[in-house]
Amino acid sequence: MESASIAAHEHEHHGPPTANRSSRVDPQFLGMYLFIISEIMLFGAFFTAYFFLRVVHGDPWPAPGTAIPVAVAGVNTAILLSSSLTMHWALVSAKAGQRAGMRAGLAATFFLGLTFLSVQINEYVSLGWSPQDHSQGTIFYSLTGLHGAHVTVGLLLLLFANIRANRGHFSPEEHRGVEVPGIYWHFVDIMWVFVFTALYLL
Secondary structure: OHHHHHHHHHHHHOOOOOOOOOOOOOOOHHHHHHHHHHHHHHHHHHHHHHHHHHHHOOOOOOOOOOOHHHHHHHHHHHHHHHHHHHHHHHHHHHHOOOOHHHHHHHHHHHHHHHHHHHHHHHHHHHOOOOOOHHHHHHHHHHHHHHHHHHHHHHHHHHHHHHHHHOOOOOOOOHHHHHHHHHHHHHHHHHHHHHHHHHHHOO
């Protein structure tokens, strides 16, 4: 009888044993944190090239005969930083069960991010010089382009979050679909502060 019950118990369990979670951090958050760490190292490689050019080589910045639109970039920076505030508003509203505020915050964040990216692309069109013209141009386009790629990924995450929010998927108990993209978006915003300071202000 006992052997039969053991056999029945073994028959009920299929597949590998349940994974042991040694970390108290939710897997989705842990995955995002690890991804952000890897992206910081990626940006660090490009910043190293930038400072090597300016500090070690002592090359002028920007390249002689070229100009960078600092004022436009400053306004664009304000737009992107504002999107961090609306993202925070969306998360606070999600935690409080305020669906209208959550939807408005997510929508505002998406459109502010889209505006930032549109201004950045327009800046590329109007600069009058390209990455292959000089090493300064290569680094400028590489760093801003890398950041622009991250903004694009963030906009895709925000698009999915907006769709899910409008379908009623989030609640005060379950709002990781807002919080995880929010962590990534804040990272994108903070990284732009470093890119803007290094390329446009220093």
